[in-house]
Amino acid sequence: MKILRRVAGLAALSLVLSGCASSPSFLDPASLISDHQAALYRDILVESGLIFVVVIAALVWSLIRDRDRAGSKGLAPQVYGKLSWVAIPVLMIVLLDGADFAWMTQTMRAIAAPAPAAQDINVHVIGHRWWWEFDYTDLGIKTANELHLPVGATVQITLDSVDVIHSFWVPQLTGKTDAIPGQTNHMWLTADSPGLFTGQCTEFCGVEHAMMRIHAVVDTQAGFSAWVANQQKAAREPLTVSQRFGHQIVTSVCATCHSLDPAEPQPKVGPNLAHLFSRSTFAGATYDLNEENLRSWLQDTQAMKPGNGMDLKLSSYQIHDLLAYLTTLK
Numbered sequence: 001m002k003i004l005r006r007v008a009g010l011a012a013l014s015l016v017l018s019g020c021a022s023s024p025s026f027l028d029p030a031s032l033i034s035d036h037q038a039a040l041y042r043d044i045l046v047e048s049g050l051i052f053v054v055v056i057a058a059l060v061w062s063l064i065r066d067r068d069r070a071g072s073k074g075l076a077p078q079v080y081g082k083l084s085w086v087a088i089p090v091l092m093i094v095l096l097d098g099a100d101f102a103w104m105t106q107t108m109r110a111i112a113a114p115a116p117a118a119q120d121i122n123v124h125v126i127g128h129r130w131w132w133e134f135d136y137t138d139l140g141i142k143t144a145n146e147l148h149l150p151v152g153a154t155v156q157i158t159l160d161s162v163d164v165i166h167s168f169w170v171p172q173l174t175g176k177t178d179a180i181p182g183q184t185n186h187m188w189l190t191a192d193s194p195g196l197f198t199g200q201c202t203e204f205c206g207v208e209h210a211m212m213r214i215h216a217v218v219d220t221q222a223g224f225s226a227w228v229a230n231q232q233k234a235a236r237e238p239l240t241v242s243q244r245f246g247h248q249i250v251t252s253v254c255a256t257c258h259s260l261d262p263a264e265p266q267p268k269v270g271p272n273l274a275h276l277f278s279r280s281t282f283a284g285a286t287y288d289l290n291e292e293n294l295r296s297w298l299q300d301t302q303a304m305k306p307g308n309g310m311d312l313k314l315s316s317y318q319i320h321d322l323l324a325y326l327t328t329l330k
Contacts, residue, residue, distance in 0.1 A: 024198050026171040030218075031190050033111045033174045040107045044100060051096070111175070113188045114154060121155045123147065127166030127179035129205055130212035130308065131271060131284040140263040141231045144271030145285040146215045150224035151194050159185040164206065170199030170216045178203060191218040198285075207307045213285035227278075235260040235274040236328050246325030249318055257310070260329075269309060276329040283308070291327055298322060 027042075029035040079085075124135040125147075135142050147170075149155050159168055161179040169176035174189035191197070199214035219227060238247040250260060250273065257270035264272050276282075282289045283297065283305050296303075298319045301310045314322070 024171045026175075028172055030172040030192050030195065030197060031174065032192070033189060034172055036107045036110045037175060040103055043103050047096065047099070113156075113186070116156055117154065119153075121149060121153055122158070123155055124158045124160070125168055125179065127159075127161040127163075127168070127201065127205075127212075128269075129163050130201070130208040130305070132168070132201075132212070132214055133271065136228075139228055139232065141228065142259075142262065142264040142272040143231065143275070143279070145213070145281060146217055146279050148217045148219060148224060148227050149189075149191060150221045151191055151218050152221075153190065153224075155189050157187045157189065159187060165203050166201045166205050166212070167203035168199070168214070169202045170197050170214055172197045173199075173216055176202050191216070194218045194220055194223075208284070208305055211284045211286040211305055213281075215281060215285050230278060230330075231262055231275055233275075234262070236330070238325055238328075240324065242321050242324040243328060244325075245318075245321035246323070249314075249322050250325065253312070273326070273329060277327055278330050291323055294326065295319060295323060 026034045027038050029038050121139075122137050124137050126133040126135065132145050132147075133142065134144065134147050157168070157177075159177055159179040161181045163181065165181070166179040167176050168179055168187070170189070173191055174187060177185050177187040179185065195218050197216040197218065199216060201209060201212035201214075203209075205212065238244040250258070254270075254273070257268055258273045259266070259268050260272075260274050262272065262274040264274075271282075277289065279289055281287060282294070286305065287293045287297070298312065298314055301308055301312065
C-alpha cells in the first residue's frame with residue numbers, strides 16, 4: 001500500500017507540475033500539421049488507456065478469484081493448452097496494430113509536404129551554436145532567431161547546420177526536423193492564426209543547448225509585407241558623433257562576424273545586424289532585446305551565455321558609442 005500511495009503521489013505531482021509549465025505543446029495546435037499530430041496522439045493515448053484498464057481489471061479479477069482462502073489446499077487449479085488464451089490476445093494485437101497503422105498512414109498523408117508553389121515562402125534555416133539563422137532566399141533578407149511568416153502561408157524550409165547536429169521544432173506549428181552538417185533536410189509549416197509561437201533546438205548541441213530558442217512570429221499578410229519592406233531597407237546611417245563612432249566599430253571590429261547588409265551575400269559567423277532592434281530578443285532568443293541587456297552583453301558576453309563565440313574586450317566609451325548606433329537599427 002505504501003508503494004501505491006507513493007506512485008499515486010508522484011502521479012498527482014507530475015500532473016500539477018505539468019499544469020504549471022509554460023512550455024509550448026503540440027497538443028495546443030495552431031496549424032494543420034500539429035492539429036493532425038495532436039489527434040493521432042490522443043487516439044493512441046485513449047487506446048493505450050483502454051488496454052491498460054482492461055489488463056489491470058483482468059489481473060485484479062484473477063488475484064481476487066485465485067487468492068489464498070482459509071482452508072484451501074495447495075494451488076488453485078492450473079489451466080493448460082487452451083488455444084483461446086493465445087488466439088484472443090493475438091487477435092487483439094493484430095486489430096489494434098492495424099488501427100494504429102491506419103491512423104498513422106492517414107496522418108502522414110494529411111501532413112505530407114505540398115508541392116512547391118510560386119506563392120510559397122522559402123526560408124533557409126541554418127543552425128549555429130547557439131542561435132538560428134533565417135535566410136529568406138527569395139526576399140533578400142537575413143535575420144536571426146525570430147522567424148516571421150504570414151498567417152495561412154505555406155513556408156518551405158531548407159535546413160542546414162554549420163557545426164553540429166541541431167533540431168528545429170516549433171511544436172504548435174510543425175514537427176521537428178534535424179539540421180545536420182553536410183546533409184540538407186527539408187520541412188514545411190503553416191499557421192492558422194496570428195501570434196507568437198515559441199520553439200527550441202531539441203538535439204543536444206553543447207553547453208548552451210537550452211539557450212538556442214526560436215520565436216515564430218505569425219503576422220497578418222499586411223503586417224508581414226510591412227515587415228519585409230522594412231527588413232529589405234539598408235541599415236540606417238549614423239547621424240550623431242557617437243553614432244558615427246559606433247558605426248565605425250561595427251564596420252571594423254564587429255564586421256569579422258556580423259554584417260550590416262540585410263541580404264548578406266557573404267555568410268557570416270554571427271547574426272545579421274542590419275535591423276537588430278526590429279527583433280524583440282537576442283542571444284538565441286534567450287534575452288529581451290533592450291539597451292540594458294545589450295549593454296551587459298557587450299560588457300561580458302560569456303557571463304550571460306558561456307561558451308558562445310563572441311568575447312570582445314571593449315572600453316566603456318566604445319560600448320556607449322556602439323549602443324548609440326545599434327539602437328537605431330530598427
